[in-house]
Every structure is written in structure tokens, then in C-alpha cells.
Amino acid sequence: xxxxxxxxxxxxxxxxxxxxxxxxxxxxxxxxRLASGISQRLGSDRVSFPGAVESAFTNDLKFALPSxxxxxxxxxxxxxxxxxxxxxxxxxxxxEEVVKLYRHMLTISIMDPVMFDAQRxxxxxxxxxxxxxxxxxxxxxxxxxxxxxxxxxxxxxxxxAQRGFTLKNFMDQLFANKHDLxxxxxxxxxxxxxxxxxxTISSTLATQIPHASGAAYALKMQRINDPSLPARxxxxxxxxxxxxxxxxxxxxNIAATRSCPVIFFCRNNGYSISTPTLEQYRxxxxxxxxxxxxxxxxxxxxNDIWAVREVTKKAREMALQDGGKPILIEAMSYRVSHHSxxxxxxxxxxxxxxxxxxxxxxxxxxxxxxMEAKGFWDExxxxxxxxxxxxxxxxxxxDAEREKKPPIRTMFEDIYEExxxxxxxxxxxxxxxxxxxxxxxxxGEYEGGIDSxxx
Ligand SMILES: Cc1ncc(C[n+]2csc(CCOP(=O)(O)OP(=O)(O)O)c2C)c(N)n1
Ligand SMILES: [K+]
Numbered sequence: 001x002x003x004x005x006x007x008x009x010x011x012x013x014x015x016x017x018x019x020x021x022x023x024x025x026x027x028x029x030x031x032x033r034l035a036s037g038i039s040q041r042l043g044s045d046r047v048s049f050p051g052a053v054e055s056a057f058t059n060d061l062k063f064a065l066p067s068x069x070x071x072x073x074x075x076x077x078x079x080x081x082x083x084x085x086x087x088x089x090x091x092x093x094x095x096e097e098v099v100k101l102y103r104h105m106l107t108i109s110i111m112d113p114v115m116f117d118a119q120r121x122x123x124x125x126x127x128x129x130x131x132x133x134x135x136x137x138x139x140x141x142x143x144x145x146x147x148x149x150x151x152x153x154x155x156x157x158x159x160x161a162q163r164g165f166t167l168k169n170f171m172d173q174l175f176a177n178k179h180d181l182x183x184x185x186x187x188x189x190x191x192x193x194x195x196x197x198x199x200t201i202s203s204t205l206a207t208q209i210p211h212a213s214g215a216a217y218a219l220k221m222q223r224i225n226d227p228s229l230p231a232r233x234x235x236x237x238x239x240x241x242x243x244x245x246x247x248x249x250x251x252x253n254i255a256a257t258r259s260c261p262v263i264f265f266c267r268n269n270g271y272s273i274s275t276p277t278l279e280q281y282r283x284x285x286x287x288x289x290x291x292x293x294x295x296x297x298x299x300x301x302x303n304d305i306w307a308v309r310e311v312t313k314k315a316r317e318m319a320l321q322d323g324g325k326p327i328l329i330e331a332m333s334y335r336v337s338h339h340s341x342x343x344x345x346x347x348x349x350x351x352x353x354x355x356x357x358x359x360x361x362x363x364x365x366x367x368x369x370x371m372e373a374k375g376f377w378d379e380x381x382x383x384x385x386x387x388x389x390x391x392x393x394x395x396x397x398x399d400a401e402r403e404k405k406p407p408i409r410t411m412f413e414d415i416y417e418e419x420x421x422x423x424x425x426x427x428x429x430x431x432x433x434x435x436x437x438x439x440x441x442x443x444g445e446y447e448g449g450i451d452s453x454x455x
Contacts (some may be wrong), residue, residue: 072287074332075311076301080361082369089306095376101142101305102371104161105134105364106385111157111167111393112337115174119188119341123401124174126188130155132303132336135363136267137237138162139308140329144235144316149215150198151208151236154189155267159237163196167392171400178406178447185411205238206245209264212236213251213326216260220324233319234262235312240330241272243286252293252326261324263315264290267302269335274348290328302331303363306370333363405445407452419455427453 023031032053049055077086091098112129119127130137137158144150152159157170169181173191176184182192182200192200199215202208216234223229242248243266255262266286270277283289290297296318300311308331315327334357338345345354371377408430412423419427431453434441443449 066283069284069288071284072291072297072299072330074299074301075307076304077306077310078304078366078370080303080366082366082371082373084370089310091306095371095374098367098371099376101138101162102364102367102377103385103389104138104158105305105367107161107167107389107393108134108138108158109364110386110389111170114390114393114397115188116337116341118174118397124188126341127174128154128189128340129337130157132357132362133267133269133333134158135305135308135367136265136302136331136333139305140235140265140312140331143309143312145232147197147230147232148316149212149219149232149234150196151212151215151234152191152198152201153205153208153238153242153267154201154203155239155269156237157189157191160191160193160196160198163193163198165191165193165196165198167396168400169193171396172403175400175403176405177400177403179400179403180406183406183410183414206242206247206251209236209238209242209245209248209251210254212262212264213255213258213260216255216262216324216326217258220259220261224323231320232261233316234260235265236262237265237267239272240266240268240277240280240286241275243289244272244280249289249293252290252295252328255326256293256295259323259325261319262326263312263319264295264326264328265312266328266330267333268330269302269333271335271339271345271349273339273343274345276349285330285332287328287330290330295326295328297328297330299330299332302333303361303366305363305367334361336362404447407447408443408450409448409452424455427455 032048032050077084077089079085093101108130112127112131115124115127116129118124133155137156138161141150141159141162146163150159150163160170168179170191172179173182173186174188176186176188178184181194182190186192186200187203190201190203192198199208199211212234219232219234223231236251238248252264254260255264268277268285272280277285285299287297287299298311298315300307302308311329315329319325319327335345336354336358368377368382409427412419412427416423431450434443434450434453446452
């Protein structure tokens with residue numbers, strides 16, 4: 001007899017009728033009994049294992065094969081030619097709002113090569129561009145609430161731009177000047193903004209993912225204690241390479257078991273530095289992992305800003321249902337650029353592959369074609385937009401480059417509320433050292449020079 005497979009949701013449904021919050025052992029056992037009661041009614045055996053209460057018994061010895069499961073489809077609304085392919089789609093933005101999104105994508109794509117070249121000229125120490133991924137960051141950010149909490153990896157400058165990070169904010173961080181919100185302590189591109197609810201980027205891959213689950217759990221608990229608080233979700237971004245880290249798995253599982261309102265947003269761009277996805281995994285991308293952890297999952301065309309917006313809007317809605325739950329979005333794209341200024345990607349991929357991709361599809365060109373077809377964009381508007389953005393980028397660049405670095409003293413601050421006696425001694429040692437070797441240190445670059453080290 002072939003066993004009947006029960007809907008996966010039945011245990012969850014059984015648990016959902018029970019009161020929320022930590023459950024007593026008796027309540028937990030009741031939920032398992034309830035769920036196994038459902039399976040008994042459908043005619044399977046009487047015993048059910050606590051680890052698989054919804055699994056029916058079978059006499060067929062059969063291994064589940066990945067090939068039995070077709071790859072998850074990739075949702076899209078607008079195709080490469082800017083044509084709407086989802087007939088049910090209704091744009092929810094005015095023409096002016098669409099232009100705003102487009103300008104944010106353009107801004108990033110104009111700032112990126114300027115700063116990449118600035119690194120080559122030795123004017124900043126490092127840079128990473130996000131060419132080909134502008135729709136993912138701008139589109140998803142446009143579907144979040146400003147109060148939602150965001151964790152980024154490092155290739156999501158479009159999220160910062162969309163949430164209100166200005167060109168000055170970008171440049172101040174890149175030049176590590178005295179206006180940098182991080183006081184010059186991080187490598188370039190490791191932005192963060194408390195005001196915009198975006199946590200500071202960390203170089204250490206995937207650490208942001210469990211942080212995001214924890215933050216989502218905190219939001220959920222705060223709202224249980226005070227239901228008048230606004231409903232917020234956490235959105236966390238990472239590459240498919242970062243999803244090979246243990247932190248990714250721990251984060252998904254804790255979010256699933258604790259029902260945390262977090263959107264896991266994977267940018268699958270085909271490469272983790274030099275490692276192509278073919279060598280990174282054998283399963284159906286990152287989406288299959290979400291499903292494996294019991295998380296509602298969708299795959300989307302990352303070059304289609306409309307599709308990215310639609311799935312993010314829906315994901316946000318779902319993440320707030322039933323008291324909160326995690327969602328996974330896998331956005332497919334292609335990393336058009338080198339990984340960073342420290343990489344030459346033609347050492348591991350063919351130039352023709354990249355050229356092919358550029359010709360075939362591009363998120364900015366796609367939205368431009370859409371806007372032109374709708375009749376609210378044309379060549380002269382494009383030219384004006386590109387020129388004015390380029391002017392703004394160069395102005396912010398030269399303003400930020402001219403500014404002094406933060407006071408040297410700031411390197412001792414913000415660890416403790418006040419400088420500890422030990423830190424005061426170290427600061428004094430540094431001051432004496434600089435005074436002893438004045439030719440070795442150009443303290444004039446730093447706000448306040450050596451005086452900031454006086455206690
Ligand atoms: C824990 C850790 N391991 C390795 C690295 C080195 N590293 C930096 S970026 C990167 C590739 C990550 O690729 P992916 O997550 O797919 O993002 P993408 O760069 O493609 O946007 C690696 C291996 C790191 N920063 N941290
Ligand atoms: K990647």
C-alpha cells in the first residue's frame with residue numbers, strides 16, 4: 001500500500017490553535033497527539049515518532065531523489081525587453097515614483113565605476129561594485145518599511161541609496177573622513193546607519209544572518225509585550241557563497257523554530273569570488289535550503305525590479321502573519337563586475353561570458369525599456385539624468401576627499417562609556433611616541449592634530 005503523504009502544515013496548524021509563547025511539556029505533547037490524531041484518521045499506523053509525526057508509514061523502500069523535484073521556477077513580471085509578461089500585474093507606483101527608483105539604480109551604477117577607479121588611483125583603499133544587482137537592492141528596499149531593520153553583506157549600496165543614504169554619506173565613509181558615521185574605523189563600503197535602521201556591514205561573511213534572526217526575535221518579543229508597537233520585520237541580505245557558512249544554517253533554523261519575522265534575501269549572482277555556483281552546491285540553489293528548514297520560499301528574477309518588489313512586498317506581509325515567520329527569497333542575477341578591487345575575474349572566467357551577459361540582460365536597461373514603452377522616459381531624459389547624477393557624484397567625491405580624518409582620539413573611544421585608566425595611559429603613550437618621531441606621522445591630516453590626544 002502506498003502511504004498517503006500528509007500536508008506539512010498539519011503539525012503547525014495543530015500548534016497554532018494553542019496559546020502563543022513558551023509551551024509547557026503537557027501542551028507540547030498535546031500538540032503532537034493532535035497532529036498524529038490527524039494522521040491516524042487518514043489511515044496510517046498508530047505510532048508516530050516525535051521527530052516525524054506527519055510522516056505516514058510505507059512498505060515501499062524508496063529514497064527521495066533530488067531529481068524527483070523540479071527546480072523551483074523563477075518569478076518575473078517584466079522580460080529582458082521591458083515587456084510585461086505577467087498579465088495580472090498592475091504597477092502600484094506613479095510614473096514619478098518609478099523614475100525615482102530608476103535614478104537610484106543609475107546613481108549606484110555611476111558612483112561604482114568612479115570609486116573603483118579612485119581605488120586604482122590610490123585615493124581610496126578598497127571598493128566593490130554592484131553592477132547587475134541594482135534592481136535587487138533598490139527594488140527590495142523600496143518594498144520595505146523605513147522602520148524595518150536591515151542587515152547587509154557589502155554589495156547592496158542600492159538599499160542604502162533607496163533608504164536615504166546620501167552621496168555625501170557614501171563618500172564620507174569611503175574616504176574615512178571626520179563626517180563618516182563609523183568614524184573611519186571600517187574598510188570602504190562597510191556602511192551603516194542607525195538613523196536608516198541599517199546595521200553596519202561586517203567583512204566576516206554570514207555573521208549578519210544569525211544577527212538578523214536574533215533581531216527579528218527581539219522585535220517579535222517586544223511586540224508580544226507591547227502590542228501597540230508598530231509591526232516591523234528584519235531583512236537580511238547575503239550572497240549564495242555566504243550561504244555555505246554554518247551561520248546561515250543556524251540562522252534559518254532558529255528563525256523557523258522561533259517563528260521570527262525575518263526575510264532572508266539571497267543574491268545569487270553565480271560566483272563567490274572565484275568559486276562558481278556549480279562548485280558551491282549540488283541542490284536547487286539556495287531556495288531548496290529554505291524549504292528544507294520549513295520556510296516559505298520564492299525564487300525571483302533579480303534583473304526584474306518589478307518582480308523583486310512584488311516578492312518583497314508579499315514576503316513582508318507573510319512575515320508578519322501568524323505572529324511572525326521567516327521567508328526566504330532567492331534573487332537570481334549575474335555578478336557582472338570583478339568581485340572587488342582585489343580581484344581580477346578574468347583569471348577564472350572567460351571575458352566572453354561576461355560580455356554575453358551584459359548583452360543579454362541588465363536590470364537598468366530593462367526598467368529603462370519599460371519606462372520608454374510607457375512613454376514617460378526618452379533619450380534626452382536619460383542623458384540629463386546621467387549627466388546630473390555624474391556631476392553630483394563628482395562633487396560629493398571632491399568634497400569628501402578634502403575633509404580631514406576623524407580626531408586620532410576617536411580610536412580610543414566608544415568601547416567604554418568613558419575612557420578607562422588603561423586607555424588613558426595608552427593614549428598618553430601614543431602622544432609621546434608621535435612627539436618623539438614627528439617626521440614619521442602626518443598628524444595634520446587628522447582633525448585637531450595631536451591635541452586630540454591630550455586628556
Ligand atoms: C568568514 C569569511 N570567509 C571568507 C571570506 C572571504 N570572502 C569575502 S567575500 C567572499 C565571497 C562571498 O561570495 P557571496 O556571498 O556569494 O557574495 P558576492 O561577493 O558574490 O556578492 C569571500 C569568500 C570572508 N570575508 N569571511
Ligand atoms: K555570489
